[in-house]
Amino acid sequence: MLLAITRLAEKGTADAALCKQYGHECRVVSPLRAEIRSSTIQTFVLAAADHEFDAIFFTSALPAQKIAPLLPPHLTKTTRVIAIGPQTAKVLHQAGIAAETLPTFYSRDFVPYLGDWIEGKRIGIPRADVPNPDLINAIEDAGGMAFEYRCYGLEPTSEPLNLDDVDAILFTSANSYKMALLPSLDTGSLLPMAIGEVTADAMRAGGLEPKVIGDGSLEGTLKALNAYLRSTE
Template sequence: MLLAITRLAEKGSADAALCKKYGHECRIVSPLRAEIRSSTIQTFVLAAADGEFDAIFFTSALPAQKIAPLLNPTITKKSRVIAIGPQTAKVLHDAGLAAETLPTFYSRDFVPYLGEWINGKRIGIPRADVPNPGLINAIEDAGGMAFEYRCYGLEPTNELLNFDEVDAVLFTSANSYKMALLPSMQNILPIAIGDITADAMQAGGLEPKVVGDGSLEGTLNALNIYLESVQ
């Protein structure tokens, strides 16, 4: 199948190889663009270097790409560095940072992963300028202190997505669905990367036929299981 995958242009470099592994091709379509805030990144890097955080949580690969090369690998002697998934972890590892990886692909599992350790700890979170009150409230409810650094904004491209000859579209986030300009979805299989994205699609009137585990690889695996079931 030819899949359209909603990604920031900066984040789709590994998708083609992974899709090929599962027998598919892909086209990156970008309903959003990132506006990098260099001054916020620099403020975060300086705070991290000064040892202001007991843990740093990278919630996606893009901030890891922008920030990891600016961090001295010895930062891990001051702070636990935690990635939301293996792709983000790879970016950190490639920069020489010894990063832990959450066992799932959802920020809601960050606090359960840390457990009682989080009590009294300062957590630095470089991320997109998208509210995530669930994460912040969970950290604070567990006795931690959350310090968000909104190091990039997400703006709609306001461009009609190119679905020419596409067999399926894989939405990789709730915002990539809600802020997309969509052409006709007739005869196109709608796919959600995870349950949060699926909820947004359902609220917008588009029922996903496949829902992944929050990762691209898990979603491609779920897609192939679905395709086998309908043959």
């Protein structure tokens, strides 16, 4: 199948190879673009270098790409670095930053992962300028202190998605669905997919029922797609 994958252009570089492993092709379509805030990144890097955080949580690969090369390699001697998934962890590792990886792809599992350790700890979170009150509230309810650095904004491209000849569309976030300019989708021929439950809920709220729902990762979604295709043969 040819999949249209809603990604920031900066995030889609490894998608084609992974899709090929599962027997598919892909086209990255970008309903959003990242507006990088260099001054915020620099402020965060200085704070991290001054050991102001007990842990840093990277919630996606893009801030890891921008920040990891600027961090001192000795950082992890005093600071835990946690990545939301293996792709984000890979970016950190390539920059020489040792990172732990959450067992799931959802930020709601960050606090349970740290457990009682989080009490009294300062958590630095470089991320997109998208509110995540559930994460912040969970950290504070567990006795931690959250310090968000909104190091890039998400702006709509305001361009209709190119869905010519595609067989399925995979939305990789709630915002990528909400901000997408979509043609009228014929769900009889175009398979709607969600990368995880949060995105699926946003699609349902907008009146589009996903036929395939992943575990929060592209690879997990491709596995779910192939299972769906086998079930409909």
